[in-house]
Amino acid sequence: xxxxxxxxxxxxxxxxxxxxxxxxxxxxxxxxxxxxxxxxxxxxxxxxxxxxxxxxxxxxxxxxxxxxxxxxxxxxxxxxxxxxxxxxxxxxxxxxxxxxxxxxxxxxxxxx
Amino acid sequence: xxxxxxxxxxxxxxxxxxxxxxxxxxxxxxxxxxxxxxxxxxxxxxxxxxxxxxxxxxxxxxxxxxxxxxxxxxxxxxxxxxxxxxxxxxxxxxxxxxxxxxxxxxxxxxxxxx
Numbered sequence: 001x002x003x004x005x006x007x008x009x010x011x012x013x014x015x016x017x018x019x020x021x022x023x024x025x026x027x028x029x030x031x032x033x034x035x036x037x038x039x040x041x042x043x044x045x046x047x048x049x050x051x052x053x054x055x056x057x058x059x060x061x062x063x064x065x066x067x068x069x070x071x072x073x074x075x076x077x078x079x080x081x082x083x084x085x086x087x088x089x090x091x092x093x094x095x096x097x098x099x100x101x102x103x104x105x106x107x108x109x110x111x112x
Numbered sequence: 113x114x115x116x117x118x119x120x121x122x123x124x125x126x127x128x129x130x131x132x133x134x135x136x137x138x139x140x141x142x143x144x145x146x147x148x149x150x151x152x153x154x155x156x157x158x159x160x161x162x163x164x165x166x167x168x169x170x171x172x173x174x175x176x177x178x179x180x181x182x183x184x185x186x187x188x189x190x191x192x193x194x195x196x197x198x199x200x201x202x203x204x205x206x207x208x209x210x211x212x213x214x215x216x217x218x219x220x221x222x223x224x225x226x
Contacts, residue, residue, distance in 0.1 A: 004155075031211045042116075042201050042216030043156070056213055090156065094211045099144050099163070101214060103156040 002027060004093050004104035012110045013081050021076040021107045025093030031055070032074040033101060034066060035090040043090055049074055050096050078109075086111045114139045118202045118217035125192055126225050133187040133220050135176075135202035143204040145169075145178050145185040146214070150199045159187075159200070194224045 005024045013019050025032050031050045035043035045058035049068035063079045072093075078085055088108050092101035119134040137143065147159040147169070160169035165180035174189045185202060202217040 033211070033213065035214075040219075042203075042218045043214075045213040045215070048211065048213065050211070055211075058213060092156075092214075096211050098211060099205045100158065100161070101211065102158075103148075105155040 004091055004102050006091050006104040006107050008107060010108045012112060015081055015083060015111055017081050018079045019081060019109060021089050023074045023091030023104060025072050026102050029093035029095055030072055031094045031096045032068060033092045034076050037088040037090055081111045083111050085109065114204060114206060114215050116202050116204055116215055116217035118220055121221040122223060123220060124223045124225065127194055128191045131189040131192045133200055135185045135217060137183050137204050139204060141206060143206055146203040147176055147187050148201040148203055192224050194226055197222055197224045
């Protein structure tokens with residue numbers, strides 16, 4: 001049983017560019033959450049998707065957007081990249097009626 | 113808003129020493145509490161959890177008790193091993209029966225000397 005998978009593993013972008021990160025949830029899970037983990041910090045909640053809609057959102061600007069597909073996989077899009085967007089982006093999946101979230105290995109984004 | 117405060121690291125111990133990592137929380141409701149661990153080069157893994165006051169979560173020799181009166185969830189292990197070296201995150205979730213955002217502390221890096 002595959003766990004949560006994310007792609008790509010690493011990514012280098014230039015300030016002002018746009019980026020798309022991808023996540024496939026654990027088999028059977030219907031809810032996907034995204035987190036940003038800056039170096040040396042704990043993860044910060046970005047948003048959560050269920051039934052292809054944004055269910056909850058953290059304190060992140062509109063430059064951060066997402067999508068969930070009918071197969072429950074998800075994308076995180078970041079526009080107009082800033083140097084401060086450099087971080088590890090974590091995807092977590094769960095069932096909508098469970099508090100337990102399973103995390104993927106993350107995508108390391110570097111903005112230069 | 114809700115928040116989690118945990119003891120700053122790094123923490124360095126000798127093998128077989130006793131471990132305590134302090135964690136306190138602020139929440140308006142009745143959160144679920146977690147400890148996550150992040151081993152070098154790996155993703156976050158749920159170590160243990162507790163969903164109501166006085167619950168004790170335990171796994172791999174680690175324990176933590178949900179103390180509502182002191183709003184604490186301290187992580188303990190009686191005898192640490194080199195393989196326990198990792199970053200530990202205390203966290204809370206506002207939901208108990210539904211998926212909700214998880215609020216993390218800043219993490220405590222633990223290093224165990226042979």
